[in-house]
Amino acid sequence: MTRVTFYLLAATEDRARQRFACRLARKALGMGQRVHIHTPDAEGTRELDHLLWTFEDTAFLPHGTDVDDPNSPVTLHETAVPGDRCDVLINLAAEVPEYFGRFERIADLVGGDEVSREQGRQRYRFFKERGYPLEHHDIGAVR
Template structure:
């Protein structure tokens, strides 16, 4: 069963996603990222520019098969477009259809009221289906 983790009170979701993806890339596992198209575009730009010392190899799910096979971080608007990956990072509002095929799902939740309300709905969805949920509150962890 997929492990679900919510990271709450993320002040800068794109910056946090970049750091999270850098950590996942360093650990060596493939990672899928699912988000609305505009968020994916912003994340793509952020991954190229967030650190002068780090490069996180990434591509869109629509890339040629040989590029997908060689790229550890793949960005897509929905899970169906992603190749197999152990970790799925979710930056959207709705429960990502097909999340069950990933070993781990990481939900990033910002500080805004709308983002938190949408996260509560997703939390209920996972809890109602018996998923164990880990909670990481960045506000109480000091960031």
């Protein structure tokens, strides 16, 4: 069954959530897992695409926005459904994507502002009502 982990960030800006998504993707990739990042919109996809190249001075994460590219270990998109070979879904959007059940693990990133927290509570209830195993981690400031 899909495991769902909520990461509660103290920061209120979207950039902090995006940076944390990069770190989670890097960690999962290092464990040999394929990752898909569900972004909130086309602008979020463009911003994250750039950040995945630049969030570290000494490295980048190989990635792409073509969800059907079998050579891309990290994909990101706001609407396209990823291929069947992904292990981890990182959710940056306000909604739970319809295709969430195909992943072994979901990392749901919740910002520190009240709107993000309420949207996160709604997603938490969604998973809880359906019996998914849930956990959460409070994350301090993300640089």
